[in-house]
Amino acid sequence: MAKAPITKRTVDAAKAEQAEYVIWDDGGKETVKGFGLKVTPSGGKVYLFQYRLARPGMADKTTPRKYTIGKHGSLTPDQARTRAKELAAMVEQGIDPRQTELDAIAAKDEAKRQAEAKAKLEGELSFERMAPTFLDWYENEKERRPSSVALARLVVNNYLLPKLTGRPLPHITRADLQPILDGIPTAKRGMRRAVFAYASILFSWAHKRGDIDANPLLAMAKPEAPKARDRVLTDPELAAVWNASRASANPFGQFFRLLILTGQRRSEVAAMGWAELDRASATWIIPATRAKNGVAHLVPLAPAVVAELDALALAAQVKANAKAEKDGAQGVELDAKRWPKASFVLTTTGLTPISGITKAKLALDAAMATARKEEGPLDGWRIHDLRRTMATSFQRLGVRFEVTEATLNHISGAKGGVAGIYQKHDWAEEKRTALEAWARHVDAILKPAEETNVVPISTAKQSA
Numbered sequence: 001m002a003k004a005p006i007t008k009r010t011v012d013a014a015k016a017e018q019a020e021y022v023i024w025d026d027g028g029k030e031t032v033k034g035f036g037l038k039v040t041p042s043g044g045k046v047y048l049f050q051y052r053l054a055r056p057g058m059a060d061k062t063t064p065r066k067y068t069i070g071k072h073g074s075l076t077p078d079q080a081r082t083r084a085k086e087l088a089a090m091v092e093q094g095i096d097p098r099q100t101e102l103d104a105i106a107a108k109d110e111a112k113r114q115a116e117a118k119a120k121l122e123g124e125l126s127f128e129r130m131a132p133t134f135l136d137w138y139e140n141e142k143e144r145r146p147s148s149v150a151l152a153r154l155v156v157n158n159y160l161l162p163k164l165t166g167r168p169l170p171h172i173t174r175a176d177l178q179p180i181l182d183g184i185p186t187a188k189r190g191m192r193r194a195v196f197a198y199a200s201i202l203f204s205w206a207h208k209r210g211d212i213d214a215n216p217l218l219a220m221a222k223p224e225a226p227k228a229r230d231r232v233l234t235d236p237e238l239a240a241v242w243n244a245s246r247a248s249a250n251p252f253g254q255f256f257r258l259l260i261l262t263g264q265r266r267s268e269v270a271a272m273g274w275a276e277l278d279r280a281s282a283t284w285i286i287p288a289t290r291a292k293n294g295v296a297h298l299v300p301l302a303p304a305v306v307a308e309l310d311a312l313a314l315a316a317q318v319k320a321n322a323k324a325e326k327d328g329a330q331g332v333e334l335d336a337k338r339w340p341k342a343s344f345v346l347t348t349t350g351l352t353p354i355s356g357i358t359k360a361k362l363a364l365d366a367a368m369a370t371a372r373k374e375e376g377p378l379d380g381w382r383i384h385d386l387r388r389t390m391a392t393s394f395q396r397l398g399v400r401f402e403v404t405e406a407t408l409n410h411i412s413g414a415k416g417g418v419a420g421i422y423q424k425h426d427w428a429e430e431k432r433t434a435l436e437a438w439a440r441h442v443d444a445i446l447k448p449a450e451e452t453n454v455v456p457i458s459t460a461k462q463s464a
Contacts, residue, residue: 002021002022002023002024003023003024003025003026004023004024004025004026005025005026005027005028005030005031006023006025006027006035006036006037006047006077006080006081007027007077008076008077010023010037010077011037011045011072011077014037014039014045015039016039016040016041016042016043017039017041018041019041020038020039020040020041021038021039022036022037022038022039022048023036023037023039024036025081025084030081032049032081032084032085032088033088034049034050034051034084034088035047035048035049035080035081035084035088036048036049036050037072044071045071045072045073046068046069046070046071046072047068047069047070047071047072047075047077047080047083047084048066048067048068048069049066049067049069049083049084049087049088049097050064050065050066050067051064051065051067051087051088051091051097052064052065052091053065053091053094053096065096065098066098067087067097067098067101069083069084069087070083125168125169125170125211126165126166126167126168126169127160127161127164127165127166127167127168127169127172128161128164128165128166130169130206130211131156131157131160131161131202134156134202134205134206135152135153135156137205138152138201138205139152143288143289145267145289145290145291145292145294146267146271146290147267147292151194151198152198152201155194155195155198155199156198156202159180159184159191159195160180160195160199160202163176163179163180164176164180169203169206169211169212170211170212170213172203172216173216174216174217174219174220177199177216177217177220178220180195180199181195181196181223189223189224189225189226189227190226192223193222193223193225193226196217196220196222196223199217200215200217200218203215203216203217229382229384229385229388230388231380231381231382231385231388232385232388232389232392233381233385233386233389235445236445237378237381238260238386238389238442238445239445239446240368240371240372240378241256241260241364241368241378241386242256242257242260242442242446243371243446244364244365244367244368244371245257245364247367248360248363248364248367249360249363250315251312251315251345251346251347251348251354252346252354252357252360252363252364254308254311254312254346255269255270255346255354255357255360256360256364256386257308258272258305258308258346259383259386259387260386260389260390260442261302261304261305261308261435261438261439261442262284262299262301262305262435263386263387263390263391263407263408263435263438264286264297264299264387264408264409265292265384265387266357266383266384267290267292268286268290268291268292269346270346270353270354270357271290271344271353272284272344272345272346272353273342273343273344273345274313274339274340274341274342274343274344274345275341275342277301277309277339277345279306279309279337279339282300282301282302282303282305282306283298283299283300283301284298284299284300284301285297285298285299286298286299286409291409292409293409293410293411295409295411297409298426298428298431299407299431299435300428300431300432300435300436301435302432302435302436302438302439303436303439304439304442304443305435305439309339309345310336310337310339311336312345312346313336313337313338313339313340314334314335314336316340316343317331317332317334317335317338318334319350320332321334357383361383365377365378387408390438391404391407391408393438393441394407394434394438397434397437397438397441399430399434399437400430402427403427403430403431403434404434406426406427406430406431407427407431407434407435
């Protein structure tokens with residue numbers, strides 16, 4: 001075992017050999033026991049400190065350990081000796097230098113991990129950063145109805161973001177979410193349910209991604225469902241809506257009249273596309289992607305509906321000709337029977353479906369209030385009541401229940417369960433008969449009694 005004072009001269013004189021060797025310090029009074037210089041076959045020179053610590057519970061036995069002080073060049077012999085003295089003092093106190101170093105490294109790593117986790121929480125996992133990612137996933141992960149996507153955006157942007165911005169997703173709890181639900185007026189139970197539902201979808205999505213440990217809404221009580229509505233407009237009330245629609249700005253007047261005549265959902269009518277319509281067969285096919293139940297739906301068009309669409313087609317042609325004239329181009333010959341092949345039927349921009357329906361209904365209500373001076377405004381009605389009114393009136397007209405269900409595109413009753421597996425009749429002709437009878441009924445209530453000759457379907461069949 002080589003021994004020599006660890007000095008600059010000794011270190012400089014040490015030469016590489018075929019095998020690694022250690023020169024242990026032997027400098028008289030300045031000797032530090034365990035201090036040495038390791039020389040590698042490649043010529044590397046490293047200062048080290050070897051020490052022994054008694055094993056816990058085994059004071060009579062010791063285990064040698066080595067601690068690397070540093071490379072020669074980065075440290076001088078004197079600096080290395082000073083460090084060796086510090087390490088020897090630690091061993092005298094029963095402190096393991098190597099373990100202390102490992103603990104310091106672990107503590108540094110843990111501090112780094114915590115800093116990264118905090119940065120991730122405050123950055124990548126902050127609610128305002130995650131919300132757009134969720135909405136993009138919700139819209140594009142699979143085909144969803146535009147109305148569902150629009151409602152998801154409304155819930156996130158109008159109800160969740162204002163209250164949860166700045167909060168890391170994993171730190172959001174029931175205590176954060178319950179006040180959001182409580183802040184929605186009791187009269188808006190439907191919106192409470194929607195906020196709960198879409199918030200639950202969002203947090204379930206985050207849980208499956210591994211961003212949070214659990215969905216906090218699973219432990220929360222679901223808000224009560226709004227009371228089922230049973231408002232059905234009387235014939236005079238329906239006539240009032242129709243007449244007031246004549247004073248509505250286009251194309252909102254046509255929107256309300258198409259709702260009355262077809263009985264389809266407001267979202268389906270509002271986003272009606274010319275490509276879904278066929279004038280020759282007088283049909284409208286609502287694609288599965290836009291139907292609430294995800295099932296494509298054929299709606300026969302009564303002559304009154306075709307007339308409304310003719311007027312809209314003509315208006316589109318007039319508008320297109322005006323633009324062509326402005327651009328110095330030649331327009332097309334006007335023909336109401338030539339429906340466009342693309343774009344939306346009800347649009348103010350030509351690029352998107354109509355919006356601002358709530359504002360349009362307020363204007364409609366105001367027009368009815370003016371017209372109904374003695375009766376007063378038409379209170380307590382919603383747009384969806386037009387659909388319910390048609391369905392109820394179908395019964396008055398003698399329309400069979402299963403035809404009503406088919407016309408509304410409901411998968412229940414005659415079309416649900418086992419019956420739905422074997423019942424493949426599409427009721428197309430029956431739906432056409434019912435919708436045409438309904439259109440005649442609507443026309444009749446708009447005229448004096450002596451001018452109408454409308455009779456229920458059942459009566460008409462008996463007289464035939």
